[in-house]
Amino acid sequence: MPMSDRKLMLITGASAGIGEEFAKQYAELGWDLALTARRADRLEKLARDLEEKYQISSIVISQDLARANSVDTILKEIKEAGRHVDGVVNNAGYGLPGTFFNTKWKDQAAFMRVLFTAPIELTHKVLGGMAERGFGRIINVASLAGYTPGSNGHTLYASVKSGMIKFSESIQAEAEAAGYENVHCTALCPGFTWSEFHDVNGTREKTNEMPDWMWMEAAPVVEAGIRACERGQPVVVPGAVNKGLATLSKILPEPLGRAMVGAQSKRFRSTE
Numbered sequence: 001m002p003m004s005d006r007k008l009m010l011i012t013g014a015s016a017g018i019g020e021e022f023a024k025q026y027a028e029l030g031w032d033l034a035l036t037a038r039r040a041d042r043l044e045k046l047a048r049d050l051e052e053k054y055q056i057s058s059i060v061i062s063q064d065l066a067r068a069n070s071v072d073t074i075l076k077e078i079k080e081a082g083r084h085v086d087g088v089v090n091n092a093g094y095g096l097p098g099t100f101f102n103t104k105w106k107d108q109a110a111f112m113r114v115l116f117t118a119p120i121e122l123t124h125k126v127l128g129g130m131a132e133r134g135f136g137r138i139i140n141v142a143s144l145a146g147y148t149p150g151s152n153g154h155t156l157y158a159s160v161k162s163g164m165i166k167f168s169e170s171i172q173a174e175a176e177a178a179g180y181e182n183v184h185c186t187a188l189c190p191g192f193t194w195s196e197f198h199d200v201n202g203t204r205e206k207t208n209e210m211p212d213w214m215w216m217e218a219a220p221v222v223e224a225g226i227r228a229c230e231r232g233q234p235v236v237v238p239g240a241v242n243k244g245l246a247t248l249s250k251i252l253p254e255p256l257g258r259a260m261v262g263a264q265s266k267r268f269r270s271t272e
């Protein structure tokens with residue numbers, strides 16, 4: 001027996017930053033939650049707070065998405081709790097400092113798994129049920145970096161985020177073509193957002209030098225993502241500054257774009 005009539009949103013990387021904010025906003029909208037990340041203590045606390053505040057139910061699943069069987073384990077735990085997945089926010093992520101020359105393959109492979117393979121596998125494994133029930137919401141947290149040219153350091157970040165944008169566009173197009181009108185997929189492309197991201201990748205000192213107008217709080221970023229997904233909009237860039245930068249990336253001649261990003265990237269990317 002399902003423990004609730006409410007819909008269930010599965011959020012990866014819910015223990016901090018943008019993912020935690022997604023949990024708060026979906027709870028406020030009346031969704032039950034399945035929260036996953038590695039830090040169980042943080043997930044438990046968030047779950048209890050939101051259950052109390054919004055009278056929702058939640059499932060906490062501590063998993064490292066770098067592990068090959070993590071997606072199956074997460075989905076198994078949800079099934080064992082008598083629930084199915086109505087929505088997914090593929091949000092977990094981090095930046096891997098260094099260059100492709102000076103990093104280990106095991107670290108690059110784990111990065112690809114957490115930010116690319118796992119979200120794609122998760123999407124694949126929940127889409128069938130969404131199609132059957134005629135309802136689904138998938139938000140893939142990509143990045144403005146998916147629009148800007150690749151640069152020195154954090155090598156696969158821009159590649160992976162660009163891939164998540166194209167992937168989301170294709171899923172939205174496939175759902176529309178198949179007549180699944182209420183199955184929506186959106187790539188959310190934040191620019192610089194206050195979270196633990198730059199503490200984790202060791203660039204906080206550099207990024208603290210960047211002007212305030214380049215930064216957004218997580219709340220409006222998440223609001224933009226939820227709104228766009230409700231509309232069935234395949235890609236959304238939150239905030240006027242980020243929208244301007246995304247447009248600039250599309251219209252600038254490529255060598256000029258590369259030169260501009262190349263000149264700026266040392267302010268937010270570490271090559272060590």
Ligand SMILES: NC(=O)c1ccc[n+]([C@@H]2O[C@H](COP(=O)([O-])OP(=O)(O)OC[C@H]3O[C@@H](n4cnc5c(N)ncnc54)[C@H](OP(=O)(O)O)[C@@H]3O)[C@@H](O)[C@H]2O)c1
Nearest residue numbers: 013015016017018037038039065092093192193195196197
């Ligand atoms: N902040 C920005 O400026 C910015 C800009 C554009 C895009 N983004 C994207 O936004 C998303 C969220 O980042 P954030 O800014 O909110 O950073 P954050 O505050 O550092 O949160 C990252 C989340 O990902 C989880 N995570 C990291 N590695 C994981 C792993 N191996 N397995 C499972 N969960 C893992 C972390 O949880 P645990 O450590 O507990 O596992 C945490 O909950 C990322 O995809 C990031 O690329 C961020």
